[in-house]
Amino acid sequence: MSFYTSLNGMKNAQTDLGVIAHNIANVETNGFKKGSTQFADIVAGSAQTNPRMVKGIGATLEAITQNFALGPIEQTGGALDVAITGDGFFAMKSAESGKTVYTRNGAFGTDENGFITDGGVNRLQIFPTDADGNVTSDTPVDAQVAATNAAGAEFVGVVIGEDGVVSASYADGSVEAVGSIALASFITPTGLKQIGSSNWESTGLSGEAKYGSPGTGQYGSLLSGAVERSNVDIAEELVGLITAQRNFQANAKAIDTATQISQTVINLRT
Template sequence: MAFNIGLSGIRAAASDLNITGNNIANAGTVGFKSSRAEFADVYAASVLGSGSYATGSGVALANSAQLFKQGNISFTQNSLDLAINGNGFFVTSNNGALSYTRAGYFGTDSDGYIVNNAGERLQGFGVNPVSGLINQGVRTDLRVDTRSADPNATTEIASTLNLNSKQTRPEVWTQQYDAAYAASIATAADPANPTPAEVAAAEAAGQAAGQATFDPTNSATYNSSTSVNIYDSLGNSHVMTKYFVKNDANSWDMYVLIDGRDPQTGVEASDPAFDPTTTTRYDLDFNTVGELTTPQPLALTGWVPLDDAGQPTGADSPVGNITINLTGSTQYSSGFAVTAVTQDGFTTGELAGLQIDKSGMLVARYTNGQTRIQGQVVLATFANQQGLTPLGSTAWAQSYESGEPVIGAPTSGTLGSIQSGALEESNVDISEQLINLIVAQRNYQANSKTIQTEDTVTQSIINLR
């Protein structure tokens, strides 16, 4: 009897050594979960049960349980290296066969699918191609779309600026105004006492003469200017420049040119045919406290995108108007300044990088400064993690004991969060495992002594005469 008891103890100690040795061997394995040996005593029993003074028959390995506690997070230089901080498993597919892992070694294959180092595809929620929103609940193979990002034509331009109230009309503007005004008054019935209508007509003639002096190539003909890049439907970049000319105490003319051309006629500013009196112009009026009173936004119509040679780029003209919004602009006694400018267009863009946020959103970054969601990583959890079946390569499979997987987005429910550019280290505690080695060794030696002692006793009986 003691031989069997000692032998069971040796077997149990050997199993403990194997499990501890496996833990130590995988101390550097990403996503590895340590195991522990769980033992149970053995008693001989008849059909009707054991007696009141039953003697133990040894020990047996009841279970090799894996411990799914969190491992340390270490950071890497690969944005597709992923770590789970909290509960859950990555879901991977090998031709439809699902497995679950905490090892976040991921990259892309030749087809753009996100795969682990075993070639299994990472699972996630895809994107609706029409709405651009995540298809919640529809699991698919995550794939990186490397196509260029489509351009977007500019339709809205907004800027906030201050025009200097201390500035005066440009000198050439004033000269031409005065000359035209005087010439108009001279034609009045009584130049010494012109009628209100004659004065109004003289002022209009003066304004027209002053506006005719505007020349984008001559900075002496305007007070201030500012530019912003805009884009046509093919992603071609164009420069819209706004020129400001003061024409009265609280009134300004704003001229708009695109690529140095009148947007409506396409005539270049340096062309003799350029007519400042018919080019795109807007009146900006301010009240006595410097607030803009001209209704906003302003509409720019009729622009046909042209290239540097003045030929059509092939891009569509903007559908509807391009709106120019100056809401919040002021006329204060301070220098000209642009405090904010935005426009909603952008050129085409190439894929520049990927990032995954804590909720698993796969976001592509493009060279045009835009971003686009390409999917969402999913995680799985189980009612009984201990019931998962180990597959090797730091992966597990669902079993009857584990229950059905609950699959969802990271940070939802009891699922943990995703850390991009990081890996979860093994949760093996080397110090603890080395102590376990000593304990298992002592147990092995002690059970060997049981067999040795039983052998001595048996030999004594054999030696009896």
């Protein structure tokens, strides 16, 4: 039995090493949130077993939990760079599948059709507004900048303000509001499913997304001209790496010891 107990311990240590390695690999990934492993002990006993005689048989992986603590904010000066200084996520809708994903990476750009994107097929979701930036609908839509304004002036540039309003400027000197960024929040963020590229999608554990404007209620404020970096602490991860390595070695040593004891018992017959 001790062989399997120690084997489970080695598998758990290997899983811990994998999670830590993933964290370290993403130390420079914008909007990345580190993960941590949680283990639980396993005991074997029946209703008739004396509670003083219940024996532990090792540990099992209980969960790999994401830590959504705020990462360092880096000032970039980019017109379409924006960071959330609090809770909440940017909502991005795929132009191909129509699926909405959520991210903390606010390094945006524009495509050839004027849509504000994450550099791929996902488009930033905004609330429609009037020309003054007042929200006119609580249903998010794709953020798209018109190539020309009503007067026929050509598009010059676009910026995102700290109030979340996306404003486009044109060659005639006019500035028009395109919309206001729609932030999403979840009742249980740790239930979100990672899908890569600093994106998450909702699950039954996280609940459905609720949308709101920056700086209101449970939605974080925005900081324009900045992006949120990974919240991985490299020193902390290296300490965890050493601990996981020692755990693996200790369980391997336990198997070695059990092997020696078994060999001693077998030799008693000879």
